[in-house]
Amino acid sequence: xxxxxxxxxxxxxxxxxxxxxxxxxxxxxxxxxxxxxxxxxxxxxxxxxxxxxxxxxxxxxxxxxxxxxxxxxxxxxxxxxxxxxxxxxxxxxxxxxxxxxxxxxxxxxxxxxxxxxxxxxxxxxx
Amino acid sequence: xxxxxxxxxxxxxxxxxxxxxxxxxxxxxxxxxxxxxxxxxxxxxxxxxxxxxxxxxxxxxxxxxxxxxxxxxxxxxxxxxxxxxxxxxxxxxxxxxxxxxxxxxxxxxxxxxxxxxxxxxxxxxxxxxxxxxxxxxxxxxxxxxxxxxxxxxxxxxxxxxxxxxxxxxxxxxxxxxxxxxxxxxxxxxxxxxxxxxxxxxxxxxxxxxxxxxxxxxxxxxxxxxxxxxxxxxxxxxxxxxxxxxxxxxxxxxxxxxxxxxxxxxxxxxxxxxxxxxxxxxxxxxxxxxxxxxxxxxxxxxxxxxxxxxxxxxxxxxxxxxxxxxxxxxxxxxxxxxxxxxxxxxxxxxxxxxxxxxxxxxxxxxxxxxxxxxxxxxxxxxxxxxxxxxxxxxxxxxxxxxxxxxxxxxxxxxxxxxxxxxxxxxxxxxxxxxxxxxxxxxxxxxxxxxxxxxxxxxxxxxxxxxxxxxxxxxxxxxxxxxxxxxxxxxxxxxxxxxxxxxxxxxxxxxxxxxxxxxxxxxxxxxxxxxxxxxxxxxxxxxxxxxxxxxxxxxxxxxxxxxxxxxxxxxxxxxxxxxxxxxxxxxxxxxxxxxxxxxxxxxxxxxxxxxxxxxxxxxxxxxxxxxxxxxxxxxxxxxxxxxxxxxxxxxxxxxxxxxxxxxxxxxxxxxxxxxxxx
Numbered sequence: 001x002x003x004x005x006x007x008x009x010x011x012x013x014x015x016x017x018x019x020x021x022x023x024x025x026x027x028x029x030x031x032x033x034x035x036x037x038x039x040x041x042x043x044x045x046x047x048x049x050x051x052x053x054x055x056x057x058x059x060x061x062x063x064x065x066x067x068x069x070x071x072x073x074x075x076x077x078x079x080x081x082x083x084x085x086x087x088x089x090x091x092x093x094x095x096x097x098x099x100x101x102x103x104x105x106x107x108x109x110x111x112x113x114x115x116x117x118x119x120x121x122x123x124x125x126x
Numbered sequence: 127x128x129x130x131x132x133x134x135x136x137x138x139x140x141x142x143x144x145x146x147x148x149x150x151x152x153x154x155x156x157x158x159x160x161x162x163x164x165x166x167x168x169x170x171x172x173x174x175x176x177x178x179x180x181x182x183x184x185x186x187x188x189x190x191x192x193x194x195x196x197x198x199x200x201x202x203x204x205x206x207x208x209x210x211x212x213x214x215x216x217x218x219x220x221x222x223x224x225x226x227x228x229x230x231x232x233x234x235x236x237x238x239x240x241x242x243x244x245x246x247x248x249x250x251x252x253x254x255x256x257x258x259x260x261x262x263x264x265x266x267x268x269x270x271x272x273x274x275x276x277x278x279x280x281x282x283x284x285x286x287x288x289x290x291x292x293x294x295x296x297x298x299x300x301x302x303x304x305x306x307x308x309x310x311x312x313x314x315x316x317x318x319x320x321x322x323x324x325x326x327x328x329x330x331x332x333x334x335x336x337x338x339x340x341x342x343x344x345x346x347x348x349x350x351x352x353x354x355x356x357x358x359x360x361x362x363x364x365x366x367x368x369x370x371x372x373x374x375x376x377x378x379x380x381x382x383x384x385x386x387x388x389x390x391x392x393x394x395x396x397x398x399x400x401x402x403x404x405x406x407x408x409x410x411x412x413x414x415x416x417x418x419x420x421x422x423x424x425x426x427x428x429x430x431x432x433x434x435x436x437x438x439x440x441x442x443x444x445x446x447x448x449x450x451x452x453x454x455x456x457x458x459x460x461x462x463x464x465x466x467x468x469x470x471x472x473x474x475x476x477x478x479x480x481x482x483x484x485x486x487x488x489x490x491x492x493x494x495x496x497x498x499x500x501x502x503x504x505x506x507x508x509x510x511x512x513x514x515x516x517x518x519x520x521x522x523x524x525x526x527x528x529x530x531x532x533x534x535x536x537x538x539x540x541x542x543x544x545x546x547x548x549x550x551x552x553x554x555x556x557x558x559x560x561x562x563x564x565x566x567x568x569x570x571x572x573x574x575x576x577x578x579x580x581x582x583x584x585x586x587x588x589x590x591x592x593x594x595x596x597x598x599x600x601x602x603x604x605x606x607x608x609x610x611x612x613x614x615x616x617x618x619x620x621x622x623x624x625x626x627x628x629x630x631x632x633x634x635x636x637x638x639x640x641x642x643x644x645x646x647x648x649x650x651x652x653x654x655x656x657x658x659x660x661x662x663x664x665x666x667x668x669x670x671x672x673x674x675x676x677x678x679x680x681x682x683x684x685x686x687x688x689x690x691x692x693x694x695x696x697x698x699x700x701x702x703x704x705x706x707x708x709x710x711x712x713x714x715x716x717x718x719x720x721x722x723x724x725x726x727x728x729x730x731x732x733x734x735x736x737x738x739x740x741x742x743x744x745x746x747x748x749x750x751x752x753x754x755x756x757x758x759x760x761x762x763x764x765x766x767x768x769x770x771x772x773x774x775x776x777x778x779x780x781x782x783x784x785x786x787x788x789x790x791x792x793x794x795x796x797x798x799x800x801x802x
Contacts, residue, residue, distance in 0.1 A: 018621075024628035027635070091620035094658070108658075109620060110627035110650055 009124045010056030011035045015045040015073065017064040021109075025059060032117045034124070041066040042073035049077065055084055057123050059116075062090040074101050085123040087116065146190070149217070152260045153187060156296045157303065159194050166295050167197035170288050174267050175199050177284045178250065178277060182268035185292055186213045187254070193263065196292075201268070210239050213264040216251040220261065222282055224250045227272045248273040250282070252289035257297065265289040340367055340428040342388045356411070356434045358403030373401040375408065376502055383415070383428065391417050391425040398435065400477075407576040408477040410439040437581060440475065444587045447475040451591060455598035459605075462496070465560060465568050468595050470499050472556070472572045476584060479504045479551065480573040484511070486566055491520055493569055504551060504575065517543045519557060524566055528592050529557040532580055551575040558592045562599060570595070616661040623654045645763075649709060655680050656705030660698055667799065668701040670694045670745075674730055677708040686721055691732035694743065700798040703772060704745075710764040711747050711789070719787050720752030726786070727751055734795060741795040745772060749786035757782045773797045 012029045014036050016022035022038060029036040037055065039045035043066040049055060058077050062070035074086050078101040086101060091109035100106055105119050153159060167185055174183035182200035186193045193213055194205040208214060215233050216223035228234040228247055239246050251266035265288055267277075277285065336353030340346070345367040354361050357373060367385070374382050378400050383393035398412050415430030454467045465483035473481030482498020490512070497508045513520035517540035519529040531537040532554055534547040540555065547555065554574035559566050570592075627650055634643045659668045659676050670691060678684050696704060712721070712728075720726030732745045749755075758765060771778040772793040780789040 018625070018628075020628040020632075021624055024631050027631065091624050092617045108654075109624035110647070110654055111624075112651060113631070113647060114644065 009033055011037055011052075011054050012057045012059055012120065013037045013039060013045060013048060013055045015039045015042060015058065015060035015064070015070065017041055017061065021061070028113050028116060029059065029120065032120045034120060040064075042068045042070055045073055046076065049081060049084075055081075057085040057087065057120060059087045059120075060089070062088060063092050071098070074104055078102065078104070085126070087119060087123075089116075148260050149188065149262050150190060152256050152258065152262050153189060156262075156300055158196060158296060158299070159187065159189060161196070163197060167292065168199075170265065170291055170295075171197045171199045174265060174285060174288050177288075178267040178281045180248070180267040180269045182246075184213075184266050184268070185254075185263070186211070186251075186266055187263035188214055188217060206239070210237060212237065212239075212246075212249045212268075213251050213266055216253055216264045216266075217261045220253055220255055220259075222250060222252045222277075222286055223264075224276045224282070226274050226276045229272075245270055247271055248276075250277050250285060252282075252285045254289055254293050254296075256293060265292050334434070336432045338430055338432065340383075340388060342425055342428060345385060353432055356409070356432055357401060358405050358409075373403070375400045375402055382413070388425060388428050391419075393428065398439075402576075405577065407574060407578045408436075409434055410436040437583075440477070440581075441583060443475040444583065447471040448587070448590060448594070451594055455594060458598070459602055461560070461562055461568060461599060461602070464595055464598055465570050466496075468558075468591055469570050469572065472570070472588065472591055473499045473501075475587065476556075476572055476574075476578070478572045479575040480507065481571065482507075483560075483568055483570045486569055488524075488566060495571075498571075507550060515543065516540065516547050516552075519555075523557055523559040523569060526559055526561060526566070528559070528589055529555070530580075530585060530588065531555040533577060554578045556588055558588065558595070560592075560595055560599065563603065612661065616657065619657055620654060623650060623657075626650060645713075648713065649706065651680060652677060652705055652709035653702065656702050659705070660701055667695045667697045670696060670704070670732055673701055673704050674708060677705050678712065680709075681712050681716070683712065683716075683721060686727055688727065688729040689731070691730075692734065694732065694734060695799065697799045700772060700793075703774065706767060707772070707791075710767050714764060715749055715752070715787070718753075718758075719755060720749035723752050725751045739796060742792050743772065743795050743798055745791045746788070747790075748788040752786050754784055755782045755787045 012034045014022060014025045014029055016025055016038075017040055019040075022040070026036040026038060034057075037048060037052075039048055041064045042060070045058065045060065046068070049058075058073070060070040060073055064070060068076070070088060070090070074088055077084050077086055086104035087107065088098075088100065088104055089107045089109055089111055093108075095106045095108070098106060105123075107116055107119075171183040171185060175181065180200075182198075184198045184201055185196040187196060188208070188211060191208050192205050193208060193211040195201070195203075198204065212225070212228070212234055225231045225234060226248060228237065228240045228249055234240055234249070246268050248269035248271060249266060251264035253261045254263045254265060255261050265285060267285065276282075334352050334356070336356045337350040338353050339348040341348075346364050347367050347370060348364045349357075349359075349362070351361060353359075357370065359365065359369075367388075371382055371384060381397050381399040383397075387393035393415065395416065396412075396414050398410060400408050400410055403409050412433045412435040413430060415428050417425040418427040418429060420426040451468060451471050455464055458464050458467065462483070462485075469481040469483050472478065479501040480498055482496055484493035484495040486493050491514055492510055492512045494510055495507045498506060500506055513523075517531075517534075517537075519531065519539040522529050522539070529539070531540050534540040534544045534553055534555060540547060547553075552573045553576055556572040558570040560568040560570060562568065572588075627647060630646060630650075631643070634646075637643055655676050656668075656673065659672050662668070662672075671689065671693070673696065674689055675684065678687050678689075708730075715721040715726075715728055720728055727750055729748045729750070730746070732743065735742050735744060761769075768780070768789065769778050770776065771791045775793075777792045778789060779791075780787070
């Protein structure tokens, strides 16, 4: 925050259908020193993942329009691109009701930016 | 036209002896005015026009201020004001009135039907004379051409004959209505008699007492005629004791006296047991007896009375069953469990041989019968059955009607299929349809293998059971809908919180002091978490310990807290206040207080003091092991919030002791639980 120069420690794919929330997530990711790539739904995210090899972390919402939702995206990432880290967020779901993919982290909305930032940094160090 | 005109038009009736009152009464009795057209009357005007060769024919009934047409042809209006009536002039005489030229006749030349459209010119009207001699109107024919010759003789006679037909039709109509009325009354009388007969019968039954006398040595029982009737035995003076003892149902065997207990004199004086009668199914018997002893004091004879107490017994069982049903339905949240409870209770209250429920498949009109309650020796019907194999009563079930077949051999819905029913031990059949979301989806059934005497009370009981299940189901559905709605609202609220966070973070980007922005974000989260806790209980409120622990968990500090207090529920509004308060207290502790050092701890406790309206809730927060504390100079949002206390009106005592910060808050319990 305040530091707007990306440290280029990795590229984060932000998947969120609500533009305002996506804008905030992108800001968060960039403030944390990452480069953000945006997708408005999970289908778009899969296309991006299939065409680029530099995505380090996927930061996704769950409930989005399209053929698959955030949970299915997370499962697909774990299956097809195992090295990519996953952060899942939702205002609708409770963590106890979710079957999170191994190694992924969940934040309820509205999320604590400091905690999300810390998690991004931890994941980037791996 | 206003009433005034009708009255001034009376002088139109030239004939002074016209009895208006009688005519009106006669019309009233026919109850014909303003009724819909009827083909019988329409036919008559049709024939009249054909015979008299006129374009217009009317059955005109003359009331007080108007003439009204029961049937008409060639004339548009269904009535006209009396001032336009030519028929009114025909009321005074029992003869046909013929006016060849209406423009030439003093009575009609200024009539607006003559002077204006439709410009009628010729009129012939045969009076409608009731059997009582009262003229109520005419059957008339009208032409727009002058007819100097009037009607010929045949036409006139035909018109008069048709007029008589009109009166006959009116009479027939009245008689048939009267018949309907009588039939209705008779039916209602019959049903009243039936009801009172059933009641009388029950009362007599309760009063009737049979007597008996057992010769203990021989086991011979002398019985009264009433005894035979109560036990359903053929009339006889005596029966062997064994015959009577064998009638007691297996479950109640041992309650009645036997050879041994009679010999020793140990048989109980008052007993109640059920017997299986050949014609009247299971009956409850109340038996009272005493012993007559011989010279040595040994029981020689047992004398006693028996009474049919089935109705009392069942009435008690029904009341208990309904109460029980109410209690059990309240706790159930599944339609099949409800059906099971209902069938179980009905079986017992109605002395059934089998009771249970089945899951209905409407398209195939079949039912999957679930394992049910069966009386000893009765076979289960669990499995798939087709309704139509047993009769047509599914048609009633689909309409939501409770089906009560008191005898499958006699009921038209089952008579054709009686054999199929008797083969599976069904002589009496009750089917209670249960609708889920408006669809016939379950059927509760009760079967009797033997004829069962039904009382009105029992039938009312069955309907009451049905209503209760349906009521419980409606409640269940309403609750489910409410849950769904609450979750939807909860999710939208959470989304709104996320949006507020996004807007704030965008708006506050230029703010250099990031602490303020972070504080805002954290408070928003505290509020959002409190909503989660409330959502878990459908916004009815939240438990204090749940609110405390979710607030602490949010900060990841659970292991630094000692929490204790009784189970206590806050209302929704106070729940939100408490969550925000704990958030502020914990944030302060983290920055300046006990949680700012590794060793510091916080203890949170609460209690309720006093009772009733004056009960107060006390909440304590004590920090220990932190750095020395000082009262802050500036009062920020957090400390202002803390000073407002639990219900927003104070009741806060804070102390800044050397050992650590502590605060105690009190509030009236009623306010905390009922503030919306």
